[in-house]
Amino acid sequence: MNKIADALGGVHAVVPLEDIELTDRGREDYGNLPELAQSIKDLGQLQNLVLISNPRCAEDGGTAYKPFKLLAGGRRFRAMKEILSWTEANCLIFTRDLDELELLEIEYEENSRRKSLEWKEDCDFKRRIHDLRVQKFGQKIATTSDSDSGTSIRDTARELGLSHTAMAVDVKLSKASDLNPELFASCKTKKDAYKMLKLAQETLIRGELAKRTVNNANLEPTSKLKNLIDRFVVGDFFEMVPKLPDGAFSLVEIDPPYAVALHSIKRADVSDDYNEVLAGDYISFIDRTLAACYRVMSEHSWLILWHAPDPWAEVLYQLLEKNHFSTTRLTGHWVKPIGQTNQPSRYLASAVEEFYYAWKGTPTLARSGRTNVFAYNPVPASSKVHPTERPLELMQEILSTFTWEGSRVLIPFLGSGKTLIAAETLSMNAIGFELSASYKEAFVVQASERIR
Numbered sequence: 001m002n003k004i005a006d007a008l009g010g011v012h013a014v015v016p017l018e019d020i021e022l023t024d025r026g027r028e029d030y031g032n033l034p035e036l037a038q039s040i041k042d043l044g045q046l047q048n049l050v051l052i053s054n055p056r057c058a059e060d061g062g063t064a065y066k067p068f069k070l071l072a073g074g075r076r077f078r079a080m081k082e083i084l085s086w087t088e089a090n091c092l093i094f095t096r097d098l099d100e101l102e103l104l105e106i107e108y109e110e111n112s113r114r115k116s117l118e119w120k121e122d123c124d125f126k127r128r129i130h131d132l133r134v135q136k137f138g139q140k141i142a143t144t145s146d147s148d149s150g151t152s153i154r155d156t157a158r159e160l161g162l163s164h165t166a167m168a169v170d171v172k173l174s175k176a177s178d179l180n181p182e183l184f185a186s187c188k189t190k191k192d193a194y195k196m197l198k199l200a201q202e203t204l205i206r207g208e209l210a211k212r213t214v215n216n217a218n219l220e221p222t223s224k225l226k227n228l229i230d231r232f233v234v235g236d237f238f239e240m241v242p243k244l245p246d247g248a249f250s251l252v253e254i255d256p257p258y259a260v261a262l263h264s265i266k267r268a269d270v271s272d273d274y275n276e277v278l279a280g281d282y283i284s285f286i287d288r289t290l291a292a293c294y295r296v297m298s299e300h301s302w303l304i305l306w307h308a309p310d311p312w313a314e315v316l317y318q319l320l321e322k323n324h325f326s327t328t329r330l331t332g333h334w335v336k337p338i339g340q341t342n343q344p345s346r347y348l349a350s351a352v353e354e355f356y357y358a359w360k361g362t363p364t365l366a367r368s369g370r371t372n373v374f375a376y377n378p379v380p381a382s383s384k385v386h387p388t389e390r391p392l393e394l395m396q397e398i399l400s401t402f403t404w405e406g407s408r409v410l411i412p413f414l415g416s417g418k419t420l421i422a423a424e425t426l427s428m429n430a431i432g433f434e435l436s437a438s439y440k441e442a443f444v445v446q447a448s449e450r451i452r
């Protein structure tokens with residue numbers, strides 16, 4: 001039984017189509033009736049016609065009288081009667097006229113109960129119902145009170161048999177998708193749409209917080225925070241590195257794109273701001289990067305190169321040697337407590353990320369004898385501002401293993417900027433470059449929480 005129809009006094013029945021009068025309240029634009037008829041033929045009648053009893057009066061002209069008038073479902077009525085030649089249909093019958101809100105509530109109940117709505121249709125239905133309830137009953141001031149007059153999101157949710165939270169989110173999604181349809185164009189499910197809404201809200205909030213942080217830092221032109229913000233340079237590393245002097249840096253940390261099509265591997269976590277490198281361009285990309293870094297590194301210095309061992313381990317090893325670095329195949333390992341794999345039936349879940357450590361000249365480790373294992377929990381997905389973001393504690397440990405306080409550090413591809421913050425907390429002088437300005441906004445907020 002339809003809960004809302006039942007509450008309004010509706011009765012389910014099979015009614016001969018000849019007994020239904022198609023009134024002016026039916027649909028004016030009947031659209032593509034053959035397509036609708038084919039859908040009804042294939043799937044059956046998924047939604048009831050909504051009727052009102054048509055009382056007989058003295059003026060009724062004999063056979064002209066029909067016991068029911070159509071309130072909703074004109075397209076379905078015509079498709080079934082005129083194209084499919086059906087003689088009867090499933091109906092909801094009322095003994096009184098229904099207003100727009102009551103009709104919409106019944107329509108939503110029928111759609112949500114009998115077939116899956118697209119996420120946008122579902123959210124728009126709920127928003128329209130709530131807006132009509134506000135028009136009819138007024139806006140409730142005390143939203144948590146059942147005694148106050150008017151209606152609230154909570155009341156509408158209760159009327160539709162939904163949770164208050166789900167109703168509020170769906171109304172918000174409906175409004176947001178109307179204001180910015182392009183933002184939600186690629187969303188296939190409500191879950192996708194909610195993630196997009198959350199990301200957009202977080203981006204706006206970060207932008208505002210970053211603006212305020214920068215403005216406050218500008219009031220103190222010598223502050224540590226302002227100096228750190230200035231060392232996150234938005235720009236292309238290859239365009240900026242020629243301006244850096246020869247032999248200036250004691251350590252370079254390269255965390256490049258892995259050329260593993262990250263957008264397809266981590267669809268939900270990777271925004272359009274992430275700059276991937278195509279596999280066909282990867283060797284020349286890394287070759288250029290290593291050559292540029294070697295020039296600006298000091299006589300005895302370290303280089304960290306993160307990479308995807310499959311398929312790039314041997315290629316990168318050869319490129320390091322080509323660019324005059326010394327190295328070892330015994331890489332550094334960031335070990336996580338939980339692994340990941342896209343094919344669990346074939347591959348073991350990987351709980352390790354690797355980096356080559358290479359050197360120019362004959363530097364010595366700041367922490368002699370330390371193992372090559374760095375065991376740290378990853379950044380929770382809900383806290384990430386960059387898809388390959390690493391925990392601050394890990395980067396502090398790596399930097400302090402290879403070099404000392406006061407060292408100069410270069411970060412060609414900053415990403416989230418965590419290495420820049422790590423260097424600052426260790427009293428090292430770092431600078432880095434990042435193509436996407438949005439990551440700097442997130443960095444400014446994180447830096448303001450760490451650097452006082």
